[in-house]
Amino acid sequence: MTSDKPLRADAQRKREALLATAREVFDAGDFFDLRFDDFARLAGVGTGTLYRHFPTREALAEAVYHGEIAALCDRARRLQATLPAEEALATFLRGMVDHIDAHQGLARTLATLMADRSGALAEGSRALEQAVTDLVAAAVRDGAVRDDVGAGAVMMALHGIGAAHDRPNWRAEADGIVTLLLDGLRSPHSAQAATVSSPARTRCDTRSHAAGEGSG
Amino acid sequence: MTSDKPLRADAQRKREALLATAREVFDAGDFFDLRFDDFARLAGVGTGTLYRHFPTREALAEAVYHGEIAALCDRARRLQATLPAEEALATFLRGMVDHIDAHQGLARTLATLMADRSGALAEGSRALEQAVTDLVAAAVRDGAVRDDVGAGAVMMALHGIGAAHDRPNWRAEADGIVTLLLDGLRSPHSAQAATVSSPARTRCDTRSHAAGEGSG
């Protein structure tokens, strides 16, 4: 699908130029402030050419995103090959935060795109998701991590970390959420799960509520 | 700023009409597919009137969002008043998932808006954030929850849950992430033994401790 027809030399060159420019603008976080036409001029091509290569803004974003994802998946694989499963997962997640931190603009752009119902990035995400799934699955197999919560939850959390890029205290909070995830994953459900939802405790509650939950 | 000048009777009526329409469209998830002008026609007002009341799409969204937030904050306060801190937090988070689940369209719209750098919703979010912060703080005071991870991380996770609305397995994953958060929050890092001193919970705690503490 990606290379059905070999591009002509100049076409390839223009395409690269567009991608390079896109990457820059992406990283600067100006992706949505820039008229799409100006984009072309900035890359030194005509509007027609821009649209020929990338029919929509999202298509362009997707192309940039693709490389990004590939790198991250690579990293996941390397970690999984060289570290114990649990540690690989932890390192990967921490690394994701570092990565997003180092590419705020890109993160912001991706967040915006993800929110769009276009789903242009959904496909690209799938690869990343597979990597995360593998990491979690390995940790589960090791018995280092509970098996009643899928990797999807972790993906969702990553999603949130990326989406919340503009929070003033982002870095600390992102680290916090990763910590919570990892601690939460270390199978507490077999031992202490009863703490909150157990009948034992509910009965005890009578003390405080009575008026409690009736009103949904 | 919200009510500097008392609106004229008809103005108030039009405003309500717009808000009602907005709420519908919001819930249907069509908020961004609809031409802003058509919005006016749909509510039975002219474009001029629409823009007079809500200068931008975001302003309109913010107005809708505001009521939503108020309701959620109310709920948080009620829970906090009637349940032990830890349970209040847990119930609130589970309830948030229910709420978002029941209002997918709204969730999607909000996610899109949040991603926008406009920050139009930042102010509205602040109230919700305060509510969450209070819930967490109370749980920390009770010793039911670790104190080295702020409420911000929880907000970020909620953000993610809302933002990831279009994942096929959304509900299960959202539940999963909440579970991870809650389990992660139950102070695994500072030993729970030290916290029994908290007066509010002590009386009741003896029982649940007896049930859950064995494995410490």
Add this chain to the structure above:
DNA sequence: TTGACAAGTGGAGACGACCTCCATATTTTG
């Protein structure tokens, strides 16, 4: 090298959404 065909280019201009402006209508006040 050269000719001929395929592949690609670029920017003028059609299109359509967003928003402003003001003549007119409605409410409130004296």
Add this chain to the structure above:
DNA sequence: CAAAATATGGAGGTCGTCTCCACTTGTCAA
């Protein structure tokens, strides 16, 4: 009731998006 203040609505200006096609550039066979 008249006048003043306030609000309405939609025609039309503005500006970004995207299409279209006359022209340029690359490729390949002889």
